[in-house]
Amino acid sequence: METLKVKSKTLPGYKNPMQVPRILKAVVSAGVGSFKDKNKFKIVLDRLARITGQKASPRGAKVSIATFKSREGDIVGYQVTLRGQRMHDFLEKLIHIALPRTKDFRGISATAADEMGNYTLGIKENTIFPETTDEELKDVFGFAVTIVTTAKSKEEVIKFLTHLGFPFSK
Numbered sequence: 001m002e003t004l005k006v007k008s009k010t011l012p013g014y015k016n017p018m019q020v021p022r023i024l025k026a027v028v029s030a031g032v033g034s035f036k037d038k039n040k041f042k043i044v045l046d047r048l049a050r051i052t053g054q055k056a057s058p059r060g061a062k063v064s065i066a067t068f069k070s071r072e073g074d075i076v077g078y079q080v081t082l083r084g085q086r087m088h089d090f091l092e093k094l095i096h097i098a099l100p101r102t103k104d105f106r107g108i109s110a111t112a113a114d115e116m117g118n119y120t121l122g123i124k125e126n127t128i129f130p131e132t133t134d135e136e137l138k139d140v141f142g143f144a145v146t147i148v149t150t151a152k153s154k155e156e157v158i159k160f161l162t163h164l165g166f167p168f169s170k
Contacts, residue, residue, distance in 0.1 A: 021117065021151040021160045026087045028052055029059070030126075030143035031077040043139045044078055050131040052080045052090055093129070094145065095165060101128045107169030110158050117151030119161060120144055 014020050028051070030044055048056040056078035064072045082090050099105060102125075113119045124142045126132050151157035162168055 021149050021156060023087065023091070024083070024148045024150060026082045026090060027079060027146040027148065028056075028082065028090075028143055029077060029079040029146070030056075030141055032075065033141065040139070040141075041075065044141055047126050047132050047141075048078055048080055048143070051126065051129045052082060053086055054080050054082060056080045091147070095167065097130060098123075098128045099167060105167075107167045110168045113154040113157045115154060117149050117153060117157045119147045119149070119157055121147070 028048065030048055032040055032044055045056055057080070058075045059077045059079050061072055061074045061076045099108065108121055112121060122142065122144050125140050126143065127140055147161070149157050149160060151160055158168070
């Protein structure tokens with residue numbers, strides 16, 4: 001499997017190959033939703049581990065919310081930080097296998113980049129990944145993938161990710 005690499009030594013607009021942005025890490029995070037269903041915690045943890053190839057770490061609530069009956073420190077989601085070869089393998093699988101499996105896929109939005117040069121992609125269903133079995137469709141959850149780059153602006157990160165082969169909508 002070919003890894004995500006810059007196709008040439010320098011992109012247009014850069015004089016030195018060291019100026020070209022690079023991907024530092026990919027952060028995959030998912031919320032649990034219901035606190036009462038303890039089985040959902042296991043399902044989210046297991047499926048994130050299958051999708052990313054790395055065990056997810058729990059994330060606690062920062063504040064107590066009486067309406068949701070949650071207390072500070074209660075587990076509200078899971079997060080996986082991918083770096084190096086695992087990150088490249090996950091992004092390849094996301095771009096070439098998972099995203100084309102989504103229903104009515106026409107590309108990802110170019111407006112999801114922030115001012116600091118990061119890109120956040122929301123995925124509505126975890127079933128687009130081949131590692132998840134389709135036998136339990138009632139336990140479908142969504143998650144977010146944040147791609148942290150060294151780009152300095154929105155325009156630069158979109159140009160860089162387009163060069164890497166991310167399928168942006170027109």
